[in-house]
Amino acid sequence: xxxxxxxxxxxxxNSIFFITLSADSIIRQTDDTDYYTKTIFMRQPEFLSLPxxxxxxxxxxxxxxxxxxxxxxxxxxxxxxVFETNTLSQAPDxxxxxFWAAHPFKTDPSDKIAGDTTxxxxxxxxxxxxxxxxxxxxxxxxxxxxxxxxxxxxLNLKTDRTAILFQASAFNNGTRVFAPRYRQAxxxxxxxxxxxxxxxxxxxxxxxxxxxxxxxxxxxxxxxxFIIASHSQGTxxxxxxxxxWIDGQKLQxxxxxxxxxxxxxxxxxxxxxxxxxxxxQTGCFTSWRTFKKGTELKEKNKENILVTNPVSWSLDxxxxxxxxxxxxxxxxxxxxxxxxxxxxxxxxxxxxxKPKFRGSIFLRTKNYHPADINFFYFSIRDNVALRINQYxxxx
Numbered sequence: 001x002x003x004x005x006x007x008x009x010x011x012x013x014n015s016i017f018f019i020t021l022s023a024d025s026i027i028r029q030t031d032d033t034d035y036y037t038k039t040i041f042m043r044q045p046e047f048l049s050l051p052x053x054x055x056x057x058x059x060x061x062x063x064x065x066x067x068x069x070x071x072x073x074x075x076x077x078x079x080x081x082v083f084e085t086n087t088l089s090q091a092p093d094x095x096x097x098x099f100w101a102a103h104p105f106k107t108d109p110s111d112k113i114a115g116d117t118t119x120x121x122x123x124x125x126x127x128x129x130x131x132x133x134x135x136x137x138x139x140x141x142x143x144x145x146x147x148x149x150x151x152x153x154x155l156n157l158k159t160d161r162t163a164i165l166f167q168a169s170a171f172n173n174g175t176r177v178f179a180p181r182y183r184q185a186x187x188x189x190x191x192x193x194x195x196x197x198x199x200x201x202x203x204x205x206x207x208x209x210x211x212x213x214x215x216x217x218x219x220x221x222x223x224x225x226f227i228i229a230s231h232s233q234g235t236x237x238x239x240x241x242x243x244x245w246i247d248g249q250k251l252q253x254x255x256x257x258x259x260x261x262x263x264x265x266x267x268x269x270x271x272x273x274x275x276x277x278x279x280x281q282t283g284c285f286t287s288w289r290t291f292k293k294g295t296e297l298k299e300k301n302k303e304n305i306l307v308t309n310p311v312s313w314s315l316d317x318x319x320x321x322x323x324x325x326x327x328x329x330x331x332x333x334x335x336x337x338x339x340x341x342x343x344x345x346x347x348x349x350x351x352x353x354k355p356k357f358r359g360s361i362f363l364r365t366k367n368y369h370p371a372d373i374n375f376f377y378f379s380i381r382d383n384v385a386l387r388i389n390q391y392x393x394x395x
Contacts, residue, residue, distance in 0.1 A: 083197040089149040094215035102179035109165035132234030133163035146201035180212030232262035258285035279313035290368040305348035310376040326378035
């Protein structure tokens with residue numbers, strides 16, 4: 001998920017709306033036998049469904065900085081259709097650039113440099129990024145399928161203006177960014193009682209991600225080093241992708257790092273790829289989930305969930321103040337916010353103090369999942385460059 005602009009006008013006095021994050025930050029505690037069934041349905045409502053009330057006086061025009069959000073009069077979710085193959089759109093043909101949300105051979109939002117009016121298109125960069133975007137298929141009216149239709153222009157535009165612009169662009173520092181469109185599972189698959197439908201929906205999404213990666217390898221990679229980056233549902237799919245095609249395989253030598261953000265990832269998820277412990281380490285993976293300081297989660301095996309501090313890029317539990325953080329982003333890609341949040345690892349999550357910005361008085365949630373990347377945007381950019389430099393120095 002990602003932050004973007006949403007204006008709320010002319011609300012009745014004391015009207016209460018439930019602003020719900022696309023709640024796909026899930027805890028992964030699974031073996032390989034039934035990956036999706038065991039991850040999808042380990043619901044933790046405290047941070048997963050996360051409806052929170054926001055009350056506005058009638059004269060107030062509020063700007064809410066959360067993305068892909070829905071306004072409900074209650075916290076229920078519409079029933080998704082039963083999984084049927086005839087409701088699915090045709091599988092993407094990744095030889096066609098229209099099925100790539102980001103690609104070095106076309107101009108797209110991942111080319112944007114935050115805080116700068118220029119566009120950076122680097123077709124000759126020595127490193128590639130394979131980025132899988134989070135859930136943006138969240139509509140609660142007229143849910144046409146369990147999975148997104150790739151011809152849905154409004155959904156594609158929504159993905160481009162949020163996840164690709166605010167997240168994928170964080171990784172464009174000296175790289176070529178590839179981000180496939182895929183038939184992502186609808187948000188409500190995380191809540192349905194129809195586990196069979198949800199499992200099939202997530203499997204379809206993964207099939208597209210895997211097909212895109214295979215096409216990338218066969219047609220664009222040409223032995224180049226690469227970075228895997230993802231958020232939320234994107235991370236859900238990147239985990240099995242890495243296990244199957246990279247971990248312990250020849251491709252592992254080309255992996256600079258994996259940034260698997262937005263869900264709980266076990267430290268021993270992979271056999272050969274280990275957690276990053278220093279800012280410059282390569283061939284490793286990072287992961288974090290961002291919450292307001294003081295939040296406590298009820299989840300099992302906390303000690304085995306990886307939490308990287310994206311300011312210090314270590315696994316140290318030491319508090320890192322906001323003066324050491326690089327600038328962050330909120331709702332405007334052209335406006336950077338220096339020293340917005342601090343960071344400290346706490347058990348299985350990352351604690352940050354509530355950020356202060358215009359309108360932050362209305363930010364009541366303790367789950368900062370939408371800003372997992374935004375809060376550390378320039379820290380990520382710098383770290384990408386550092387790991388790339390280290391990778392080539394070792395060669």
